[in-house]
Amino acid sequence: SYELTQPPSVSVSPGQTARITCSGDALPKQYAYWYQQKPGQAPVLVIYKDSERPSGIPERFSGSSSGTTVTLTISGVQAEDEADYYCQSADSSGTHWVFGGGTKLTVL
Amino acid sequence: EVQLVESGGGLVKPGGSLRLSCAASGFTFSSYSMNWVRQAPGKGLEWVSSISSSSSYIYYADSVKGRFTISRDNAKNSLYLQMNSLRAEDTAVYYCARDRPSSSGFDPWGQGTLVTVSS
Numbered sequence: 278s279y280e281l282t283q284p285p286s287v288s289v290s291p292g293q294t295a296r297i298t299c300s301g302d303a304l305p306k307q308y309a310y311w312y313q314q315k316p317g318q319a320p321v322l323v324i325y326k327d328s329e330r331p332s333g334i335p336e337r338f339s340g341s342s343s344g345t346t347v348t349l350t351i352s353g354v355q356a357e358d359e360a361d362y363y364c365q366s367a368d369s370s371g372t373h374w375v376f377g378g379g380t381k382l383t384v385l
Numbered sequence: 386e387v388q389l390v391e392s393g394g395g396l397v398k399p400g401g402s403l404r405l406s407c408a409a410s411g412f413t414f415s416s417y418s419m420n421w422v423r424q425a426p427g428k429g430l431e432w433v434s435s436i437s438s439s440s441s442y443i444y445y446a447d448s449v450k451g452r453f454t455i456s457r458d459n460a461k462n463s464l465y466l467q468m469n470s471l472r473a474e475d476t477a478v479y480y481c482a483r484d485r486p487s488s489s490g491f492d493p494w495g496q497g498t499l500v501t502v503s504s
Binding site: 314320375 | 422431491492
């Protein structure tokens with residue numbers, strides 16, 4: 278079955294830039310989405326269609342795509358950004374959604 | 386305000402059944418595809434099932450196909466997940482989530498309902 282691969286953890290100091298990657302064979306053909314999940318809360322969409330930002334999401338969140346890898350970039354990380362981040366995409370058929378394993382972002 | 390509220394979770398024995406509901410408000414429910422996503426305790430997100438606005442298209446993860454059935458009642462602004470032959474590995478918080486238009490992601494999500502499968 279199709280898989281999306283994320284690093285388990287990323288750590289950055291406040292004000293630095295965090296980059297979280299997500300790899301998958303179908304990513305050149307399927308859009309990627311990113312969700313932020315804080316403890317005890319439901320996930321929140323922060324990036325859609327690789328690089329679009331929903332209204333209400335701070336500009337420090339951005340997304341990019343290159344080949345089989347997509348990247349979520351958080352510029353000027355703040356303490357409130359500490360959370361789990363999940364990428365999502367569809368398999369090659371476009372009928373089944375897949376989530377990456379998640380990346381825990383720690384703000385030192 | 387767009388809102389999704391899940392209900393129906395609880396403790397069930399292996400092999401048992403449970404029906405989850407998701408009540409939608411604040412938007413035209415009949416115009417949106419909907420989804421169920423689950424999260425086992427301490428684990429990541431797992432997509433479970435999707436249903437199109439008119440129920441014409443329905444998809445399941447391999448892990449639940451043949452055991453779970455997604456449905457909706459647009460007149461009642463409600464989404465459902467009938468879960469049969471439950472296993473311990475189905476223990477999770479189950480979220481319903483709306484598909485944004487033009488494949489723009491899942492948003493919003495409900496607060497989730499916990500399903501525990503244990504003897």
